[in-house]
Amino acid sequence: MSNENKDWAGAPKNASSDGEFVRDTNYITDRIVADVPAGSDPIPQDDDTFHWPVEAGRYRLIAARACPWAHRTVITRRLLGLEDVISLGLTGPTHDVRSWTFDLDPGKVDPVLGIPRLQDAYFNRFPDYPRGITVPAIVEESSGKVVTNDYPSITIDFSLEWKQFHREGAPELYPEHLREEMAPVMKRIFTEVNNGVYRTGFAGSQEAHNEAYERLWVALDWLEERLSTRRYLMGDHITEADIRFYPTLIRFDAVYYSHFKCSRNKITEMPNLWGYLRDLFQTPGFGDTTDFAEIKEHYFVVHEEVNPTQIIPAGPDLSGLMSAHGREKLGGSPFAKGTTLPGPVPAGEQVKNPEPFQV
Numbered sequence: 102m103s104n105e106n107k108d109w110a111g112a113p114k115n116a117s118s119d120g121e122f123v124r125d126t127n128y129i130t131d132r133i134v135a136d137v138p139a140g141s142d143p144i145p146q147d148d149d150t151f152h153w154p155v156e157a158g159r160y161r162l163i164a165a166r167a168c169p170w171a172h173r174t175v176i177t178r179r180l181l182g183l184e185d186v187i188s189l190g191l192t193g194p195t196h197d198v199r200s201w202t203f204d205l206d207p208g209k210v211d212p213v214l215g216i217p218r219l220q221d222a223y224f225n226r227f228p229d230y231p232r233g234i235t236v237p238a239i240v241e242e243s244s245g246k247v248v249t250n251d252y253p254s255i256t257i258d259f260s261l262e263w264k265q266f267h268r269e270g271a272p273e274l275y276p277e278h279l280r281e282e283m284a285p286v287m288k289r290i291f292t293e294v295n296n297g298v299y300r301t302g303f304a305g306s307q308e309a310h311n312e313a314y315e316r317l318w319v320a321l322d323w324l325e326e327r328l329s330t331r332r333y334l335m336g337d338h339i340t341e342a343d344i345r346f347y348p349t350l351i352r353f354d355a356v357y358y359s360h361f362k363c364s365r366n367k368i369t370e371m372p373n374l375w376g377y378l379r380d381l382f383q384t385p386g387f388g389d390t391t392d393f394a395e396i397k398e399h400y401f402v403v404h405e406e407v408n409p410t411q412i413i414p415a416g417p418d419l420s421g422l423m424s425a426h427g428r429e430k431l432g433g434s435p436f437a438k439g440t441t442l443p444g445p446v447p448a449g450e451q452v453k454n455p456e457p458f459q460v
Contacts, residue, residue: 121300121309127232128251133160133239135262143248153241153248155262157186160248161213162255163222163238165201166392166452167194167399169295169348170252171237176344177256179386182268184447188213192236194395195402200234205453214245222247253291256341270441275341283335287342293320295349302361302407310362318365321374328373330431332380337433343381350378351391354417356400360408369421379426384435385443393419394454423458 133153137144143151162178164171178187190211192201200220203211210217220234226246238250249255260275275283297317304310324346327334334342349357350368357363369375382388401413436442452459 120305121313128235129247129249130251130254131249132251132254133248133258133262135265155265157266158188159241159243161188161190161240161242163190163192163201163211163219163236163240165192165194165236165399166390166395168236169352170235172348172390173344174237174252174255174259175390176347176386177259177274177341179390179443179446180274180339180344181259181263181271182443183259183263183266184450186263186266187239188242189450190214190240192219194392194399201236213242214240216245221245256344260341268441268443270439272339272436272440274339274344279335279340283340283342286334287345289320290324290342290346290349293317294324295345298349298353298357298361298363301363302357302404314363314365317363321371325371325373328377332428332431332433333377338437339381339384339435347378347381347387350374351382351387352396352400355393355397355419359414360400360404376426376428379422379424380428380435382422383426388422388459389446390452391459392452392454393456395452419456420458 130148131143131151131153133155135155137152137154139154139156141154143153145151162174164175166172166175175189178184178189190203190213191205193204196202200218200223202218203209203216206212214222216222218234219236219238220230222238222240222245223230223234225244235250235252237252237255239248239255240246241248257275260273293316297313297320300313301310301317304313324334331337333339334346353363354367354369358367368378382391397413401408402411405411
């Protein structure tokens with residue numbers, strides 16, 4: 102993709118044409134870190150990346166309500182109280198092959214960056230950026246240049262590098278004493294569940310679909326069993342592992358069950374996962390950052406090769422998410438004693454299409 106090709110567009114192609122879907126996991130791996138003095142230019146590293154300074158008001162997180170990989174960054178930013186430190190720009194739920202667009206904003210232009218397409222921020226830094234224009238992305242507001250789109254590192258750095266700006270009493274989402282145990286759990290969730298639903302839905306052959314489907318359900322059965330004895334994935338409190346799992350789980354019955362053919366059963370039919378999902382959804386930062394209308398519009402419209410009619414299902418009924426979850430019987434609490442919960446969603450950041458049970 103070249104910056105010179107500004108006028109071409111078309112439907113993005115996601116599905117594999119002949120076998121297993123393989124995700125491109127090469128990202129801009131620059132990091133924003135606390136040991137670079139505020140006000141500094143980015144500092145080059147030996148691995149050809151740059152370290153940028155942690156600095157309030159310097160960066161804008163660009164996300165999409167529809168995207169599960171972006172959703173985790175929005176949740177983490179809210180739980181840690183970084184709303185006044187890192188601004189939030191939201192694209193619309195659909196995009197063409199070129200990039201995500203700011204079609205929800207007045208004039209279809211991001212009000213801070215002044216750009217109609219996220220690709221402009223990528224091209225401002227890399228004029229011939231060769232890969233997909235992805236969310237989440239962190240953009241330097243003053244230069245309009247993308248800093249990083251390395252979503253696994255973004256949330257970890259929000260927890261560790263941005264501590265000086267956390268809300269008083271913010272939760273510890275990446276506790277040091279759990280990291281060794283957490284690593285294989287998060288890895289399995291990524292490979293088998295987060296990416297597993299895509300591998301299942303975008304398979305280009307029956308054999309590839311069957312293999313991906315089997316792997317997905319082995320993992321979900323493992324998680325159902327794990328959550329039978331603990332309230333959250335790592336025990337008594339919400340951690341980074343739960344934040345990485347939630348965006349896939351909340352999209353499952355509404356999208357992945359049908360659209361991605363992950364249809365052995367629904368999450369509502371798995372007692373522990375269903376209770377766990379309701380527990381998270383009812384926790385500030387999770388349900389109040391979830392826009393089902395945008396989620397469904399994205400998948401059923403953008404993935405035209407999977408859903409050529411682009412019809413968006415009217416269902417399913419999701420109101421059960423607000424029913425009693427009963428997870429208190431396992432002990433624990435969303436966050437440790439002394440933790441403060443996020444306040445009201447900041448003005449302008451509320452989901453645009455709340456379900457009746459979200460109001």
